[in-house]
Structure formats: C-alpha cells, structure tokens
Amino acid sequence: MSNVYDQWERLVGAVIRREELWRMFHDQSPSVSSIPSDCSLDSQVLDVPFDFSSPRSSSSYQQLPPSAVENLQKKEKSAEKEVSKLKLVIKVEVHDEKEKRKAMKAVSRLGGIESLAIDMKEKKLTVVGGVDPVQVVSKLSKSWYTEILTVGPAKEPEKKKEEGKKDDAKKGKNGKNRAPLDWETRLRIALGAAKGIAHIHKQSSGKLVRGNIKSSNIFLNSQQYGCVSDLGLASMIQLPVMRTAGHHAPEVKNTRNLSQASDVYSFGILVLELLTRKSPLHATGDNEVLDLVKLVNSLNGKERTADVFDVEISRNRNKKQRVKMLEIAMSCVAKNPSKRPKMDQIVKMMEDIIKSYARNQLQPKLVFNEGRNLDFGLEDLLRASAEFLGKGTFGTSYKATLDNGITIVLKTLKDVIVTSKEFQQQMEVIGRMKNESAATLMAYYYSRDYKLVVYDYYGAGSVSSMLHGQFGKSKISLDWETRLRIAVGAARGIAHIHTQLGQNIVHGNVKASNIFLTAQGYGCVSDVGLATLVSTTSVLHSRSSGYRAPEVMDTEKLSQASDVYSFRVVLLELLTGKPTILYEDNEKASQLVRWVASVVREDWTAEVFDIELLRYQNIEEAMVEVLQIALYCVESVPKHRPKMSEVVSMLEDIS
16 A cells, blocks of 8 residues: 555656646756756656656556546646647638628538627637538638637636747737847747757657647747757656647647657748747638648749748848748758658758858958048947946937047947848948048947947937937027028938939838938938938837827838938927927827827917017028928928929028
8 A cells, every 4th residue: 555655646746747747847047058957857857767758657656646547637638628628719701790791601500609799999819619621711711711719628727827928929929029130049949949859859768748839828038049848748647649739740630649750840830820920820811721841832932031030030141041041941841751851950050050140240340341440449439438328319428538539429220130251241331432422331240249330420419319408418509591501511411311212212211300411511321321220120110100290100111211201300499499399288198290280270470480580581482492492302202202302402502
C-alpha cells in the first residue's frame, strides 16, 4: 500500500513541476544564449514511471487511489466534450439587417449549432457548437467576403494575462490594433522559439515531443526573443486534432500521432505567420479556405517573393534574409515528414541569418556627409554639454556644444523601421540637398540601439517657438516682413526638396517647429526626408496631426501634395499667430484650419489676422493675398493643389 502512495506522491510532484515550468516560461527573461537552459524540461519530470502520453489507458490508473482515478476520468470526459464544441469567430461583410438575417439563416441550417450571433458594428459572426468551420465559411463566402478570425474550444481555460504575448502582438486581440513588429523582432521570435523546441527534442534520449506549437503559445521575453509555453501538455491527454486549427502536420490525427517531425511542421507554420502576418487558415472569398501552406504554394517564383510577405517588413530591404526564412519555413512544412529538417539544423540556419542581419546593422562610427568631415566623433557628442530642445514626431532634439566650440543639434530618432543600408542611402540623398533654405545634414550614426542625425544649430529657435513660446519662454514679436520672409524661405526649401531624385522626394513632416531662420532671416526647413524612416504609428499618432493632409492615413500616402497642404497650415500660423490646435473656453479642441474656414465663410476676414500685425500700415492687402494662397493649398483633391514652385512664385510676387 505504501508503494501505491509513494507513486501517487511522485505523480503529484510531477504535475506541480509542470506548473513551475509554465511559470518559469512566462516570468523569466532569458537572453538568447540562455533560452535553451531556462526554457527546458527538468529530468525529474521525465523520471516519473507513468505513461503521460495516454492517460486513458488502464495501466496509467491501476496504481492510483480510486478517488484519483475517478477525478481524472471525469476531467477526461469533460475535455472530450469541450474539444468537440468550438467557438468560431468570422469576419462577414454584411451591410444591413436583411443581409444579417440571410447570413444567420444560412449558417443555422448546419447541424450542431448551440448559439449564433452577428455584431453589425464589428462585422463579426460568432458560432458556438459542434460545427465544421470550413462548412460555415463555404456557406457564407457564396454571398459575402468572409475571413476566419479565430477558431478554438468553446470554453478556453483562463490563463494569467501575460505582457508581450506574441500572438496578441502579431494579430491584435480583443479589438485592439495589431502592434508593430519589425523584422529584427520577428527574427528573434523565430530563433527563440526554435531554440526552445530544439532543446526539448534533445530530452529523454532525443524522443521528447513538444506538441501544440502555435503562435498563441509563444511569448516574448524582455529581450524580445520567443519563448515556448504550454510545454508537454499536448501529450498528457489523447484528443482528436482539430484539422481547422491550421498548425498541425497533415499526418497528425490525434495527440498520439505527434512527433518531432510534426513539431517541425507546426514551427514552419509559425514562421509563415511571422512572414505573412496571416492566420493559419485564410478565407479566399471563392468558397474556399486555404491554409497558409497552400496559400504560399499558390504563388510561384517571383510572385511568391513579391506578394507573400507582410507589407510592414516588405518596406525593409533585407529581402535575402526574408527569402531565406521563407525557404526554411517551406522546408519545415514538407508533406513527407522524413524530408523536414531537424530543429537543431533550423536553429543553425536561423543563427546564420541573425548574424548576417547584425552585420548589416553595424555602423561603427559617425558618418559625415560629403564636405563636412569635421573634427569630432561620436564620443565627443556623447560627452558634450547638452540642452534639451524638444521632443517631436521623429525623436528628441538636443543642443550640444562640443569641446572645440562648435554648437550643433543632435536628434535621436525613434521607431526607425529601416535597415542600416536603407538608412545610409536615405542619409546620402538628404546630404546631397544643398540649399540655403533646407537645413544641412552634417552627420549621422546608425546602430541597433541608436539612430542619430546631426544638424547645424540655428540660434533663434524654431518658428513655432517664436510664434507660440516654448518651455516657459515668451513668444517673440514678429513683424509682417519677417513672417513673409519665413514663408518665402520655407517654400523655397520645400520646392527644392521636391525637385530632387526625379521629383520623387517628399519632406513628410512640414510644420512650424521644423522651420528655422537663416542669418538673412528667411525660413529654412529641417527634418527633411525622415518620415520614410520611421513607423506609420509614430507619424499618425504624433502631435503634428493638425498639419496632416486628410488623405494621409499612413506614411505611404505622403506626397508632395500633402507637403503643400502642411505648408498651408504654416502660412495660417504666420497669419493668425495661433497654434494648429485651438482650445475654447470649454476646453473643446478644434483645428486652426477649420477655425479659419469658419471665419472666412462669415466674411470676417480681418478677424483672422494676428492682432500684432494690425498695427502695421499698408499690409492688409498682402496678408489677404497670402491667406488666399493658403486657401488655395487646401483643395481636398490633392492633384488640384498648386505645386510648391508655384507657391514660391506667388509669395515672391507679394514680397
């Protein structure tokens, strides 16, 4: 009898140890080199003399106390019942109540449905019951665009909410937008997960299987490497595999068929998700549901490399690395298990890709643009006395005075999404823009942790600080002649930018805080060309939204016409002396553009102008002409807006 309880005690210890392993996976933040050791099995778990792979066999229970056997059997039956009942969430493009009723009627004809609902606002249909997702999608896609969002058990076990869950970040969850994932982070997710699985495969004389590898079981540690969760739970109970899940190998029928080769297949699906940002099952809208493997295989040759990748990483020029990762993924999902690589081979291939990425990222020193090889380096910048100037869309600016007496502006860039090579190419383009009305880029620096740009320092400060004040400093009184020279100079600078590289260059962030005064008192634009280097989120969520053209929804929509629109807002600031966002007595915010339009519409033109300007004689006609130019630049159709060269001519005629 004591022997029975000894074995029961060891079983309980094993289960407790598995819980500790789960917490270890989520609480620790191992480095790359420590992932295998920190995210691994302990040999004590493997010493338990019970067959964890088949708990329903009588031999697994024969040594246990009767009460324990009864509890385990109840849990088994409950699990079997739950796994047959799915919760399916599908995006369906229904547009009115009539279509809603038609869609619900079509689905309700399928058997086994317990509940059915459509959220018209989110355009989501939720089905609960013993349903076949493929049949549901086939029914709906005959009449509407249909896309599977989630497939899972009707009742999912609650887990501790974890920061940095990879699946949530990749696809978004609970209605939240998807988090941006740059190429480096995706590489780290893949490598970390691969190392964890490879280490698992080495345990128990190389026979241990991970099972249930999918993006929702991959977490990020503090170094942004993937870490596998739910370790070993797949083999603890024999269950039928849900074919609609999309991440199981074709040879796997239930959890007893799991193998290291099927782990490799599931890992391949994970890599495809990282590369495409698509779910394992993808509705095509043609009465067909494709898994990711079929979707990628449907694209051939150049079409595959051009169309398969997520647009967020397609802007990154690491094309060779993306293609190599795609080749690894496709080798993992080979139909014949014997042709799939081993996990340790995959780790080696991915480490080689990571090394090549790291080599591309290195920028060992401060790089000066042609003709600006000044006598200072990165170390001089870092130890120079610095004064905070402001935080903008692209980063934080500092005034730095070097030991040799030179004063410069150092800007640390944030959310840069391009590679070292792309960064260098853009800096070279910016450096060649030699014009007195465009701030000269002196130097730049690129590393994994820091992206810096260095400009000449303009002592008078930005036009925004002059008009509105900054950091407790009062605004500066600007007469009409000074304001007009600012407008003319800034317009010349933007027009010059627009003539570069076959007239394809865009400034992308025209605003008063990026315009400075030259020694002659003309406006000079800064931050040229930085918009294409940073993430869409940084630009769209910035405080410069009052300058943004209505058609600009992401950085890919930036154009020379949107620059013209933004310059128009600068003209309005110069005319009114007001900031781009106005706050009324009730603290309700409104845009300067709308306020000016409402005043002009009421024919109160004189009310628009800054009261400081009204004391000057014989300038009202010139101010009205500049106002007309500003209104001309606001055409809702971008192609109807004037070119910056035309704006320059009109402003020069006034001056």
